[in-house]
Amino acid sequence: MRPFESVVAEHGATVLRVCRAVAGPDHADDAWSETFLAALRAYPDLPDGANVQAWLVTIARRKAIDTHRSRGRTVPIDPLPEQPSPHGRPGGWERDLWEAIALLPPKQQAAVVHHHIAGLPHAEVAAVLGGSPAAARRAAADGIAALRRRYLEATP
Protein backbone atom coordinates (compact mmCIF):
# COMPACT_ATOMS: atom_id res chain seq x y z
CA MET A 1 0.00 0.00 0.00
CA ARG A 2 1.38 3.41 -1.00
CA PRO A 3 2.17 6.00 1.68
CA PHE A 4 -0.90 8.18 2.23
CA GLU A 5 1.26 11.19 1.44
CA SER A 6 1.43 10.18 -2.22
CA VAL A 7 -2.37 9.82 -2.32
CA VAL A 8 -2.72 13.41 -1.07
CA ALA A 9 -0.08 14.61 -3.52
CA GLU A 10 -1.72 12.89 -6.46
CA HIS A 11 -5.37 13.64 -5.76
CA GLY A 12 -5.34 16.76 -3.57
CA ALA A 13 -6.05 19.16 -6.44
CA THR A 14 -8.87 17.05 -7.87
CA VAL A 15 -10.53 16.74 -4.48
CA LEU A 16 -10.25 20.51 -4.01
CA ARG A 17 -12.10 21.10 -7.29
CA VAL A 18 -14.82 18.65 -6.30
CA CYS A 19 -15.18 20.38 -2.92
CA ARG A 20 -15.35 23.81 -4.55
CA ALA A 21 -18.01 22.61 -6.97
CA VAL A 22 -20.21 20.97 -4.35
CA ALA A 23 -19.50 22.80 -1.07
CA GLY A 24 -18.99 26.24 -2.57
CA PRO A 25 -16.29 28.80 -1.87
CA ASP A 26 -17.00 29.19 1.86
CA HIS A 27 -16.83 25.53 2.83
CA ALA A 28 -14.56 23.96 0.23
CA ASP A 29 -11.49 23.95 2.48
CA ASP A 30 -13.34 22.35 5.38
CA ALA A 31 -14.75 19.72 3.04
CA TRP A 32 -11.26 19.02 1.68
CA SER A 33 -9.86 18.55 5.20
CA GLU A 34 -12.71 16.30 6.27
CA THR A 35 -12.38 14.26 3.10
CA PHE A 36 -8.72 13.50 3.64
CA LEU A 37 -9.13 12.90 7.38
CA ALA A 38 -11.90 10.39 6.68
CA ALA A 39 -9.77 8.83 3.95
CA LEU A 40 -6.77 8.62 6.28
CA ARG A 41 -8.89 6.75 8.85
CA ALA A 42 -10.16 4.22 6.33
CA TYR A 43 -7.05 3.98 4.15
CA PRO A 44 -5.40 0.90 5.71
CA ASP A 45 -8.60 -1.08 5.07
CA LEU A 46 -8.96 -0.05 1.44
CA PRO A 47 -8.92 -3.23 -0.66
CA ASP A 48 -5.98 -3.83 -2.98
CA GLY A 49 -6.67 -2.64 -6.48
CA ALA A 50 -9.41 -0.23 -5.43
CA ASN A 51 -9.77 2.88 -7.58
CA VAL A 52 -8.37 5.41 -5.12
CA GLN A 53 -9.53 8.43 -7.09
CA ALA A 54 -13.13 7.19 -7.41
CA TRP A 55 -13.09 6.38 -3.68
CA LEU A 56 -11.81 9.85 -2.75
CA VAL A 57 -14.23 11.68 -5.04
CA THR A 58 -17.14 9.77 -3.54
CA ILE A 59 -16.02 10.73 -0.03
CA ALA A 60 -15.39 14.32 -1.13
CA ARG A 61 -18.83 14.73 -2.66
CA ARG A 62 -20.48 13.33 0.46
CA LYS A 63 -18.38 15.49 2.80
CA ALA A 64 -19.00 18.55 0.64
CA ILE A 65 -22.75 18.02 0.76
CA ASP A 66 -22.62 17.44 4.55
CA THR A 67 -20.41 20.46 5.11
CA HIS A 68 -22.56 23.05 3.46
CA ARG A 69 -25.70 21.43 4.82
CA SER A 70 -24.43 21.47 8.43
CA ARG A 71 -22.92 24.96 8.24
CA GLY A 72 -25.97 26.50 6.66
CA ARG A 73 -26.26 26.71 2.95
CA THR A 74 -26.44 30.26 1.80
CA VAL A 75 -27.34 30.80 -1.81
CA PRO A 76 -27.45 34.56 -1.98
CA ILE A 77 -30.15 36.07 -4.15
CA ASP A 78 -28.81 39.60 -4.10
CA PRO A 79 -25.58 40.36 -5.91
CA LEU A 80 -22.59 39.86 -3.64
CA PRO A 81 -20.90 42.89 -2.19
CA GLU A 82 -17.57 43.46 -3.83
CA GLN A 83 -14.82 41.87 -1.83
CA PRO A 84 -11.33 40.69 -2.56
CA SER A 85 -11.37 37.09 -3.70
CA PRO A 86 -9.04 34.81 -1.77
CA HIS A 87 -8.14 33.23 -5.10
CA GLY A 88 -7.04 36.35 -6.86
CA ARG A 89 -10.04 36.65 -9.10
CA PRO A 90 -12.46 39.52 -8.81
CA GLY A 91 -16.12 38.99 -8.19
CA GLY A 92 -17.94 35.83 -7.28
CA TRP A 93 -17.33 33.56 -10.23
CA GLU A 94 -16.88 30.58 -7.94
CA ARG A 95 -20.13 31.34 -6.26
CA ASP A 96 -21.94 31.64 -9.60
CA LEU A 97 -20.61 28.31 -10.75
CA TRP A 98 -21.33 26.63 -7.45
CA GLU A 99 -24.90 27.91 -7.52
CA ALA A 100 -25.36 26.60 -11.04
CA ILE A 101 -23.96 23.19 -10.02
CA ALA A 102 -26.14 23.16 -6.90
CA LEU A 103 -29.24 23.61 -9.05
CA LEU A 104 -28.57 20.45 -11.06
CA PRO A 105 -30.71 17.40 -10.35
CA PRO A 106 -28.75 15.03 -8.04
CA LYS A 107 -27.99 12.40 -10.69
CA GLN A 108 -26.72 14.99 -13.15
CA GLN A 109 -24.71 16.74 -10.46
CA ALA A 110 -23.07 13.49 -9.40
CA ALA A 111 -22.26 12.55 -13.00
CA VAL A 112 -20.82 16.01 -13.74
CA VAL A 113 -18.68 15.94 -10.60
CA HIS A 114 -17.31 12.46 -11.21
CA HIS A 115 -16.79 12.77 -14.94
CA HIS A 116 -16.17 16.41 -15.83
CA ILE A 117 -14.50 17.54 -12.61
CA ALA A 118 -12.75 14.40 -11.38
CA GLY A 119 -12.11 13.02 -14.85
CA LEU A 120 -13.41 9.51 -14.21
CA PRO A 121 -14.56 7.59 -17.29
CA HIS A 122 -18.31 6.96 -17.63
CA ALA A 123 -17.90 3.27 -16.79
CA GLU A 124 -16.26 4.22 -13.43
CA VAL A 125 -18.94 6.81 -12.78
CA ALA A 126 -21.62 4.16 -13.38
CA ALA A 127 -19.81 1.78 -11.02
CA VAL A 128 -19.84 4.41 -8.27
CA LEU A 129 -23.32 5.82 -8.81
CA GLY A 130 -25.17 2.73 -10.04
CA GLY A 131 -26.91 2.44 -13.40
CA SER A 132 -25.39 1.85 -16.79
CA PRO A 133 -22.41 3.65 -18.33
CA ALA A 134 -24.80 4.95 -21.01
CA ALA A 135 -27.01 6.48 -18.32
CA ALA A 136 -23.98 8.03 -16.64
CA ARG A 137 -22.88 9.48 -19.96
CA ARG A 138 -26.35 10.91 -20.57
CA ALA A 139 -26.58 12.40 -17.08
CA ALA A 140 -23.15 14.04 -17.48
CA ALA A 141 -24.05 15.42 -20.90
CA ASP A 142 -27.41 16.78 -19.70
CA GLY A 143 -25.75 18.27 -16.63
CA ILE A 144 -23.06 20.02 -18.65
CA ALA A 145 -25.63 21.35 -21.08
CA ALA A 146 -27.64 22.77 -18.18
CA LEU A 147 -24.49 24.34 -16.69
CA ARG A 148 -23.64 25.95 -20.01
CA ARG A 149 -27.08 27.50 -20.14
CA ARG A 150 -27.18 28.69 -16.55
CA TYR A 151 -23.57 29.61 -15.90
CA LEU A 152 -21.94 30.56 -19.17
CA GLU A 153 -24.85 32.37 -20.70
CA ALA A 154 -25.48 34.25 -17.50
CA THR A 155 -21.80 35.20 -17.22
CA PRO A 156 -20.71 37.78 -19.75
Next chain:
Amino acid sequence: MSNPASFSLTEALSSPDDVSHLHDLHARLAGAAEAEGRLDVAYRTVSSAVGELLLAATPAGVVRVAFAQEGFDAVLADLAARLSPRVLAAPARLDAAARQLEEYFAGSRRRFDVPIDLALASGFRRQVLLALPTIEFGHTASYTQVARTVGSERAVRAVGTACATNPVPVLVPCHRVLRSDGTLGGYRGGLDAKRVLLGLEGVTGARPPTSGPARRR
Protein backbone atom coordinates in the same frame (compact mmCIF):
# COMPACT_ATOMS: atom_id res chain seq x y z
CA MET B 1 -15.65 32.03 -21.41
CA SER B 2 -18.14 33.28 -23.99
CA ASN B 3 -17.45 30.33 -26.24
CA PRO B 4 -19.19 27.27 -24.74
CA ALA B 5 -16.81 24.96 -26.60
CA SER B 6 -13.96 26.23 -24.41
CA PHE B 7 -15.90 25.66 -21.20
CA SER B 8 -13.66 23.77 -18.82
CA LEU B 9 -14.98 23.00 -15.38
CA THR B 10 -11.50 21.94 -14.30
CA GLU B 11 -10.14 25.32 -15.23
CA ALA B 12 -13.08 27.22 -13.75
CA LEU B 13 -12.58 25.44 -10.41
CA SER B 14 -8.82 25.96 -10.31
CA SER B 15 -6.88 28.97 -9.18
CA PRO B 16 -3.37 30.22 -9.89
CA ASP B 17 -2.36 29.93 -6.23
CA ASP B 18 -3.63 26.38 -5.79
CA VAL B 19 -0.16 24.98 -5.18
CA SER B 20 0.41 27.10 -2.09
CA HIS B 21 -3.22 26.71 -1.06
CA LEU B 22 -2.90 22.91 -1.19
CA HIS B 23 0.30 23.22 0.80
CA ASP B 24 -1.64 25.02 3.56
CA LEU B 25 -4.45 22.47 3.44
CA HIS B 26 -1.88 19.69 3.72
CA ALA B 27 -0.35 21.27 6.84
CA ARG B 28 -3.81 21.56 8.36
CA LEU B 29 -4.50 17.90 7.55
CA ALA B 30 -1.24 16.81 9.19
CA GLY B 31 -2.16 18.76 12.33
CA ALA B 32 -5.64 17.26 12.48
CA ALA B 33 -4.29 13.75 11.87
CA GLU B 34 -1.77 14.21 14.69
CA ALA B 35 -4.48 15.53 17.04
CA GLU B 36 -6.63 12.49 16.21
CA GLY B 37 -3.80 10.06 16.84
CA ARG B 38 -3.88 8.80 13.26
CA LEU B 39 -0.53 10.10 12.07
CA ASP B 40 1.27 6.77 12.32
CA VAL B 41 4.43 7.93 10.51
CA ALA B 42 5.41 11.60 10.19
CA TYR B 43 8.39 12.62 8.10
CA ARG B 44 10.44 15.56 6.91
CA THR B 45 13.83 16.14 5.35
CA VAL B 46 16.82 18.09 6.67
CA SER B 47 20.00 19.12 4.93
CA SER B 48 23.30 18.07 6.47
CA ALA B 49 26.99 17.67 5.83
CA VAL B 50 26.25 14.18 4.51
CA GLY B 51 23.55 15.36 2.10
CA GLU B 52 19.82 15.56 2.54
CA LEU B 53 18.46 13.26 5.24
CA LEU B 54 14.95 11.92 5.58
CA LEU B 55 13.68 11.72 9.17
CA ALA B 56 10.59 9.67 10.03
CA ALA B 57 8.94 9.22 13.41
CA THR B 58 6.12 7.22 14.93
CA PRO B 59 4.39 8.59 18.04
CA ALA B 60 7.03 6.62 20.00
CA GLY B 61 10.06 8.31 18.47
CA VAL B 62 12.35 8.62 15.48
CA VAL B 63 12.01 5.37 13.59
CA ARG B 64 14.10 6.06 10.48
CA VAL B 65 16.92 8.26 9.28
CA ALA B 66 17.65 7.74 5.59
CA PHE B 67 20.37 8.95 3.24
CA ALA B 68 19.50 10.36 -0.17
CA GLN B 69 21.24 7.46 -1.89
CA GLU B 70 18.68 5.07 -0.39
CA GLY B 71 15.95 6.83 -2.41
CA PHE B 72 13.41 8.61 -0.22
CA ASP B 73 10.42 7.29 -2.18
CA ALA B 74 11.63 3.74 -1.67
CA VAL B 75 12.20 4.39 2.04
CA LEU B 76 8.69 5.82 2.47
CA ALA B 77 7.18 2.88 0.58
CA ASP B 78 9.05 0.54 2.91
CA LEU B 79 7.76 2.40 5.99
CA ALA B 80 4.21 2.20 4.62
CA ALA B 81 4.60 -1.54 4.11
CA ARG B 82 6.32 -2.35 7.41
CA LEU B 83 4.75 0.12 9.85
CA SER B 84 1.57 1.71 8.51
CA PRO B 85 0.39 3.30 5.26
CA ARG B 86 -0.75 6.32 7.31
CA VAL B 87 2.37 8.24 6.34
CA LEU B 88 2.35 12.03 5.96
CA ALA B 89 4.91 14.77 5.52
CA ALA B 90 4.53 16.48 8.88
CA PRO B 91 7.59 18.32 10.16
CA ALA B 92 6.36 19.25 13.65
CA ARG B 93 6.94 15.83 15.20
CA LEU B 94 10.53 15.93 14.00
CA ASP B 95 11.40 19.48 15.04
CA ALA B 96 13.55 18.40 17.98
CA ALA B 97 15.41 15.72 16.02
CA ALA B 98 16.03 18.13 13.14
CA ARG B 99 17.31 20.83 15.49
CA GLN B 100 19.65 18.42 17.29
CA LEU B 101 21.01 17.12 13.99
CA GLU B 102 21.66 20.70 12.87
CA GLU B 103 23.52 21.34 16.13
CA TYR B 104 25.49 18.13 15.71
CA PHE B 105 26.55 19.02 12.18
CA ALA B 106 27.40 22.55 13.34
CA GLY B 107 29.70 21.07 15.98
CA SER B 108 27.72 22.20 19.01
CA ARG B 109 26.17 18.88 20.04
CA ARG B 110 27.84 15.62 21.05
CA ARG B 111 24.93 13.43 21.99
CA PHE B 112 21.33 13.14 20.93
CA ASP B 113 18.43 13.37 23.28
CA VAL B 114 15.30 12.44 21.32
CA PRO B 115 13.11 9.36 21.72
CA ILE B 116 14.09 6.57 19.30
CA ASP B 117 11.68 3.90 18.10
CA LEU B 118 13.56 0.72 17.13
CA ALA B 119 10.42 -0.87 15.65
CA LEU B 120 12.34 -1.65 12.45
CA ALA B 121 15.02 -3.68 14.23
CA SER B 122 14.41 -6.85 16.16
CA GLY B 123 16.27 -9.54 18.07
CA PHE B 124 20.03 -9.42 18.02
CA ARG B 125 20.17 -6.41 15.71
CA ARG B 126 18.11 -4.44 18.16
CA GLN B 127 20.43 -5.45 21.02
CA VAL B 128 23.39 -4.21 19.02
CA LEU B 129 21.70 -0.88 18.30
CA LEU B 130 20.85 -0.46 21.98
CA ALA B 131 24.54 -0.92 22.83
CA LEU B 132 25.92 1.56 20.26
CA PRO B 133 25.15 4.81 22.12
CA THR B 134 27.67 3.72 24.77
CA ILE B 135 30.38 4.57 22.23
CA GLU B 136 30.90 8.24 22.94
CA PHE B 137 31.25 11.08 20.47
CA GLY B 138 34.75 11.09 18.97
CA HIS B 139 35.47 7.50 20.00
CA THR B 140 35.34 4.31 17.98
CA ALA B 141 34.96 0.61 18.65
CA SER B 142 35.60 -2.42 16.49
CA TYR B 143 32.90 -4.80 15.34
CA THR B 144 34.56 -7.39 17.59
CA GLN B 145 34.39 -5.11 20.63
CA VAL B 146 30.71 -4.45 20.04
CA ALA B 147 30.10 -8.18 19.66
CA ARG B 148 31.79 -8.69 23.02
CA THR B 149 29.67 -5.94 24.60
CA VAL B 150 26.45 -7.64 23.58
CA GLY B 151 27.78 -10.93 24.85
CA SER B 152 28.34 -12.81 21.58
CA GLU B 153 32.00 -12.55 20.86
CA ARG B 154 31.74 -14.66 17.75
CA ALA B 155 28.84 -12.71 16.27
CA VAL B 156 31.11 -10.19 14.56
CA ARG B 157 29.41 -10.56 11.19
CA ALA B 158 25.99 -10.20 12.78
CA VAL B 159 27.17 -6.97 14.40
CA GLY B 160 28.27 -5.81 10.96
CA THR B 161 24.81 -6.59 9.60
CA ALA B 162 23.12 -4.81 12.50
CA CYS B 163 25.20 -1.71 11.77
CA ALA B 164 24.64 -1.96 8.02
CA THR B 165 20.88 -2.14 8.52
CA ASN B 166 20.66 0.44 11.33
CA PRO B 167 17.31 2.17 10.68
CA VAL B 168 18.39 5.31 12.56
CA PRO B 169 21.98 6.04 11.52
CA VAL B 170 23.71 9.17 12.87
CA LEU B 171 21.32 9.24 15.88
CA VAL B 172 22.38 5.69 16.78
CA PRO B 173 26.09 6.00 16.06
CA CYS B 174 26.97 2.94 14.00
CA HIS B 175 29.46 5.17 12.17
CA ARG B 176 31.70 4.83 15.24
CA VAL B 177 32.14 1.10 14.61
CA LEU B 178 35.20 0.21 12.53
CA ARG B 179 37.07 -2.92 11.59
CA SER B 180 39.67 -4.16 14.07
CA ASP B 181 42.47 -3.01 11.74
CA GLY B 182 41.09 0.53 11.81
CA THR B 183 39.61 0.44 8.31
CA LEU B 184 36.15 1.81 7.84
CA GLY B 185 34.07 -1.29 7.23
CA GLY B 186 30.70 -0.46 5.68
CA TYR B 187 28.05 2.21 5.99
CA ARG B 188 24.44 2.58 4.89
CA GLY B 189 25.10 6.13 3.72
CA GLY B 190 28.28 5.19 1.89
CA LEU B 191 31.88 5.32 3.12
CA ASP B 192 32.21 9.01 2.27
CA ALA B 193 29.41 9.78 4.71
CA LYS B 194 31.04 7.64 7.38
CA ARG B 195 34.32 9.50 6.84
CA VAL B 196 32.58 12.89 7.10
CA LEU B 197 30.87 11.91 10.36
CA LEU B 198 34.07 10.61 11.90
CA GLY B 199 35.95 13.70 10.71
CA LEU B 200 33.29 15.90 12.29
CA GLU B 201 33.86 14.09 15.57
CA GLY B 202 37.62 14.54 15.29
CA VAL B 203 38.39 10.89 14.48
CA THR B 204 41.02 11.37 11.82
CA GLY B 205 42.70 8.02 11.96
CA ALA B 206 40.05 5.81 10.40
CA ARG B 207 42.28 4.67 7.63
CA PRO B 208 41.44 3.62 4.13
CA PRO B 209 42.10 -0.08 3.53
CA THR B 210 45.59 0.41 2.05
CA SER B 211 47.26 3.25 3.96
CA GLY B 212 48.97 4.19 7.21
CA PRO B 213 48.35 3.38 10.87
CA ALA B 214 45.13 4.27 12.61
CA ARG B 215 45.18 7.07 15.12
CA ARG B 216 41.97 6.88 17.08
CA ARG B 217 40.29 9.90 18.68
